[in-house]
Amino acid sequence: MLDVINLADIALVVSVFAIGAASPGPATLMIVKTAAEQGRMPALILSVGIVCGSVFWGILAGLGFVALLQASAFWFTCLKMAGGAYLLFLAYRAVRSAMTPGAVLKPGDERSAAPWHASFLKGLFVHLTNPKAPLVWLATLSIGADHGSSPDTMALAIFACALAAMAIFTGYAFLFSTRSAMRFYQRAHRPINLLAGALFGAIGVKLLSSKAGLATSAG
Template structure:
């Protein structure tokens, strides 16, 4: 049935797209961290930002924006720099929020911590999580080129329905993404209970997240 609209080898595509979604990246790490620090509802808001961002990039790919970016190295590099700068900003925010109270305490400086939240927790609102995740998605130029290179081999334009075939492939990818991101948002609460009783582990986890964001920033520029 799908072959009639131009979708080629849908089984291989479905498996490949699942494996790609499961690969760790800035978006998935952000949703997981948000689930730990701010709860599943806020993490789901962040996941919605990822879904919207990916949808915009897939639409841009279909409309030919990816080809324009690929043909203009200057534009591509500028978008890469913007994405790397935003990742570095998030990494710095995570590390600063995690270790500032520790250093301030050692220096004898009082640091206000709202409520009873652990000092290593960077609690977000749903709007902030959505906005951050959306920005992460839209400032990843490799994603739009990935959609271009990954979708095209599975579309047979000679069938006369390239737009419908592209939509089917996009829906399959988004289905895996929804399942995965929703799961990440939900497992944050058990991890919160574990880290909440062990603040040292929470600081270690946040430090790892910050360093991973720095790694993605460097990889984005140099890759």
């Protein structure tokens, strides 16, 4: 019931989640790169896909399935392997983009932008294969569940976090798809893509080589 919902707990959960979502990570890096490289609309659609993937893990965390995933070394390792492999693929794409002449769009030119469904699925997949995402949801929601919160509280917390994620990720899409940001990216796309490739590759290798453990970033 609504009258048993602790709004202070909801605010705390959303605050912790927002800090994690806004911190640099594969999702935020992908949004920034897409916004500056392809424009606003592909970045916004990518953001929606990322948020949908995040909400999927949030619902599973609320239902307790993520705890089972964390307890299963085999399935958690499979998730880490898939995430690491996908990040290495993104690293390859970023380096290839850096080495390809004329791969960057000019401001206002979206003729080479990816189809909307491709952008959405890319965002969805990067979050579904991010092993940090389910564990961060589990840790975040546990903050509001310490005092035996009701199902209404859990549902509202997930909904509020989803709104926060949408605001944060679409905010990045708007910010980095401005004409000035796109012009800067056009001039510096090679070192930026090489840096993005290095970061994607480093995170991917870390996932493939590390042991299962609780993560601390949702992005």
